[in-house]
Amino acid sequence: MWLLVFLFVLLLFLYIYFIKYKYWENRGVPGPKPLPLIGNMGVSLIGKKNLSEIYADIYHKYEDCPFVGIYRMSQPCLLIRDPEIIKNVLIKDFNHFTDNDIVVYEDLDPLLSHNTFILKGEPWKRARQFMTPNFASGKIKSIFPLAENVSKNLVKYLEKQGHTAIDAKDAFTKYSCDLVAVCAFGIEGNSFVDPNAEFLTLARKFVTPGTSLQGIKLTLALLMPQLIKAKLAPKSFDEGMIELTNNTLKYRTDNNIERNDFFGAMARTPSILPIEIAAHMANLLIDGFESSSTVLTFVLYELAVNPECQTKLRNEVHSVLKKNEENFTYEAMQDMVYLDACVREALRVHPGLAQLSRVCTEQYTMTSSGNDFRNISVTVEKGTVIIIPLLGLQRDPKYFPSPDKFVPERFLDKTEANKNVYMPFGSGPRMCIGSRFGLLQVKIGIAQMIRNFEITLNEKTIYPMKYDPIYFTLYPKGGVWFNCKKIKVAE
Numbered sequence: 001m002w003l004l005v006f007l008f009v010l011l012l013f014l015y016i017y018f019i020k021y022k023y024w025e026n027r028g029v030p031g032p033k034p035l036p037l038i039g040n041m042g043v044s045l046i047g048k049k050n051l052s053e054i055y056a057d058i059y060h061k062y063e064d065c066p067f068v069g070i071y072r073m074s075q076p077c078l079l080i081r082d083p084e085i086i087k088n089v090l091i092k093d094f095n096h097f098t099d100n101d102i103v104v105y106e107d108l109d110p111l112l113s114h115n116t117f118i119l120k121g122e123p124w125k126r127a128r129q130f131m132t133p134n135f136a137s138g139k140i141k142s143i144f145p146l147a148e149n150v151s152k153n154l155v156k157y158l159e160k161q162g163h164t165a166i167d168a169k170d171a172f173t174k175y176s177c178d179l180v181a182v183c184a185f186g187i188e189g190n191s192f193v194d195p196n197a198e199f200l201t202l203a204r205k206f207v208t209p210g211t212s213l214q215g216i217k218l219t220l221a222l223l224m225p226q227l228i229k230a231k232l233a234p235k236s237f238d239e240g241m242i243e244l245t246n247n248t249l250k251y252r253t254d255n256n257i258e259r260n261d262f263f264g265a266m267a268r269t270p271s272i273l274p275i276e277i278a279a280h281m282a283n284l285l286i287d288g289f290e291s292s293s294t295v296l297t298f299v300l301y302e303l304a305v306n307p308e309c310q311t312k313l314r315n316e317v318h319s320v321l322k323k324n325e326e327n328f329t330y331e332a333m334q335d336m337v338y339l340d341a342c343v344r345e346a347l348r349v350h351p352g353l354a355q356l357s358r359v360c361t362e363q364y365t366m367t368s369s370g371n372d373f374r375n376i377s378v379t380v381e382k383g384t385v386i387i388i389p390l391l392g393l394q395r396d397p398k399y400f401p402s403p404d405k406f407v408p409e410r411f412l413d414k415t416e417a418n419k420n421v422y423m424p425f426g427s428g429p430r431m432c433i434g435s436r437f438g439l440l441q442v443k444i445g446i447a448q449m450i451r452n453f454e455i456t457l458n459e460k461t462i463y464p465m466k467y468d469p470i471y472f473t474l475y476p477k478g479g480v481w482f483n484c485k486k487i488k489v490a491e
């Protein structure tokens with residue numbers, strides 16, 4: 001028996017090593033040498049580096065290559081470096097690359113499997129069309145007063161913390177949860193005052209990976225979904241979301257409440273099932289709070305370690321508000337151009353989702369643009385995973401001089417915003433649907449904090465920042481801890 005197992009493992013090993021790992025070599029595509037079974041993912045699996053950093057390292061190493069062949073465990077993937085090819089994959093030839101590279105099993109994850117990011121083909125098109133009107137600029141403008149109210153609660157909460165070190169993740173999770181609760185469900189989140197608030201508890205259930213072992217299991221399930229079939233959203237999250245949806249539906253029907261928020265729009269859709277509403281609302285909660293609270297953390301970190309930028313931003317916020325009789329309005333926020341530049345620059349240095357990925361859905365011939373890149377081409381087979389290493393591209397000195405430095409001024413000169421290189425919200429038909437909503441959350445939160453407090457980094461923060469290897473996205477290891485010193489402001 002053991003001999004048979006041993007022979008099987010040996011044959012599998014030989015097959016992967018001598019046949020599978022020749023995939024890119026046979027097609028003339030350059031790339032790093034894979035290690036047996038783990039391919040090029042080694043340092044990520046032993047918890048030394050975040051996956052995005054591995055892709056960025058490969059990006060920087062193969063300077064003259066338009067694309068690089070890599071192995072995610074035993075799976076051949078193509079990492080694209082040439083901005084012209086990136087544009088073709090994401091926009092021009094999108095019909096060859098329509099799907100994101102993530103597999104979720106409907107029987108295990110009934111809510112998550114309906115997420116727009118995860119859906120494929122026709123169901124994705126329908127969900128995207130259904131969700132898009134909720135994020136139009138008019139809608140975002142109309143929710144501004146609600147968002148401003150939540151940002152005032154953030155200020156009050158920070159005032160109460162006195163001299164204690166504040167955990168950015170904790171404060172911003174509360175802030176983003178309350179924002180999504182009021183804008184999407186039309187309910188008060190109460191996260192700042194009630195540690196067991198319903199919405200906050202639900203959100204925390206979704207994002208906490210638990211032990212490192214569970215974190216590694218989830219990463220493996222995301223990397224090898226065919227081999228490791230795991231439920232990604234905790235069961236208690238699904239149950240809580242369904243209960244919240246049913247309660248909100250019942251409350252609105254019983255009290256004849258017609259609201260023009262996200263929930264109202266879903267509930268008015270003909271023949272929609274409660275489970276579908278719950279799935280879309282889970283979509284909003286997951287996409288809406290986690291990404292925005294992470295971006296807030298990165299912006300705050302950069303402003304804390306670059307006090308001259310913080311002062312410049314504070315001067316701008318004060319002077320715009322002074323002209324506006326101290327009223328924080330949607331229009332006033334549009335005038336804060338340095339605020340916009342700070343947020344965009346933080347998104348360049350630390351793109352939360354640091355790689356875009358697509359699956360080739362129709363065979364495609366990929367050829368180097370020739371601009372600074374070696375002249376090679378390859379036929380990409382259906383099913384091949386394409387990786388666009390945002391962290392590498394956005395930290396390439398060729399496109400952004402002194403790339404590791406936080407220099408918001410580069411975004412005051414719009415020519416820096418190179419579209420096929422700088423893409424923190426992705427690009428093409430699958431670009432982030434909620435970028436306006438996310439930017440609104442981040443900008444209003446940062447403006448209020450900088451207006452009211454002087455922010456410094458607390459010594460509990462790991463400096464310089466390291467990314468946590470256990471997360472799939474980028475997040476600072478150990479978190480960001482900061483101190484707030486109140487500034488007297490005109491009301």
Ligand code: HEM
Pocket residue numbers: 100116117118128283284285287288289291292295352353356357423424425426427428429430431432433434435437438439442
């Ligand atoms: C500031 C925070 C945010 C950042 C940095 C961000 C970033 C991204 C990125 C990089 C993608 C992948 C795009 C691609 O593959 O081309 C994405 C997709 C998506 N995002 Fe965001 N996002 C943010 C906020 C939000 C918010 C607030 C929502 C909704 C409430 C949202 C909803 C979505 C959805 C539904 C998709 C999938 C789109 C599709 O596949 O069609 N995001 N986001």
